[in-house]
Amino acid sequence: MESMMKNVGVIGAGAAGLMAAGRAAERGHRVFVFEKNKMAGRKLRITGKGRCNITNDCDMDTFISNVPGNGRFLYSSLYTFSNVQTMEFFEKRGVPVKVERGGRVFPESDQAQDVADALRDYALDNGVQILYQSAVAEILMQEGRVTGVKLEDGTVKKLDAVIVATGGISYPGTGSTGEGHKMVQRLGHTVTPLKPSLVPLVTREKWVPQLQGLSLKNVAVRLEDKNGKKIYEDFGEMLFTHFGVSGHVILSASRHILKYDYRNVFLVIDLKPALSYEKLDERLQRDFMKFSRKQFKNALDELFPNLLIPVMVDLSGIPAEKPVHQISKEERLRFARLIKNLTCEITGPRPIAEAIVTAGGVSVKEIDPGTMESKLIRGLFFAGEIIDVDAYTGGFNLTIAFSTGYTAGNSV
Helix, strand or coil: CHHHCCEEEEECCCHHHHHHHHHHHHCCCEEEEECCCCCCCHHHHHCCCCCCCCEECCCHHHHHHCCCECHHHHHHHHHHCCHHHHHHHHHHCCCCEEECHHHEEEECCCCHHHHHHHHHHHHHHCCCEEECCCCEEEEEEECCEEEEEEECCCCEEECCEEEECCCCCCCHHHCCCCHHHHHHHHCCCCECCCEEECCCEEECCCHHHHCCCCEEEEEEEEEEECCCCEEEEEEEEEEECCCEEECHHHHHHHHHHHHHCCCCEEEEEECCCCCCHHHHHHHHHHHHHHCCCCEHHHCCCCCCCHHHHHHHHHHHCCCCCCEHHHCCHHHHHHHHHHHHCEEEEEEEECCHHHCCEEECCECHHHECCCCCEECCCECEEECHHHECCECCCCCHHHHHHHHHHHHHHHHC
């Protein structure tokens, strides 16, 4: 074993980097992690609103279908280290997990810290040295082979292999600022255009900011192109903000309009998805009977949250002061259509800094899917979000980090 022992450098102490480091050390290598922050797993510690959606408890085909960005590239690494193995890994390290709606897996404690700490300890327990506040400036190579890294302070570290796990460019506050992409581009690797994925959306309408802070729990959303063709639909929770829309269903939906460059796309919200048009009309008739003497604007308290009422009145085209018993059948039916088709135009994404995940990265054509090694440079490996792979929300993106990290650490 001794003669096989290599000096391995891992750039970045995030989900992918720590997993790669721990696995490489477990296999008997001497491993150094270079981390520019003062702590490990900074993004990991805030992910999933601080709860950390570790993985998704689904079968392999379902998993791959949730990876619109180059999912097939992952078959090999997911078989090396799967979502099921991810759960076992954390359970074994004192982080019991639970499965929630949509197969989403969280630590029982609801603490992302526990996940980050377990990964860090996995690395440390296997003898990994984590060097904090150590930013790598460049990866050194000679004759098509990695020879080491040079740190920003000028220190040169000789290495037999380097695993790049520097992340995407979303959440730059946690350290993922795109330096890894630049480093590997200088070595001749192709980086596909970096775009925000799983990102809040900006809307055109003036009424949207009036609803700032309003969260709608059970709504159906549909995305349509300018010809009214359906692009995507989903059901769940969304949030209105000062700039547009956010929340779980919106973040998921955003990935589907990446190829439209977030332009000429319309969001259609069904506020009462449980009711058919007929049932909704019956409900409106009942409410209008009950409040027949009231003005229209005062008859909607049982239908909508307070914040939404003035907006719905305004958009309905029915005068706010009109007595309810004077509302015509035509007006009522038009109002029902509005309730099931509240529409706003998407004008773009929020900045990539606000995206949960970066789409784009090192081209998968230049990486061996079975080992995560570069096809261009021997001894250079990739793990996590720096690779041009991205998935929907639900624990898939973190699994990709763990799986590619484990595969890289297993292959050095």
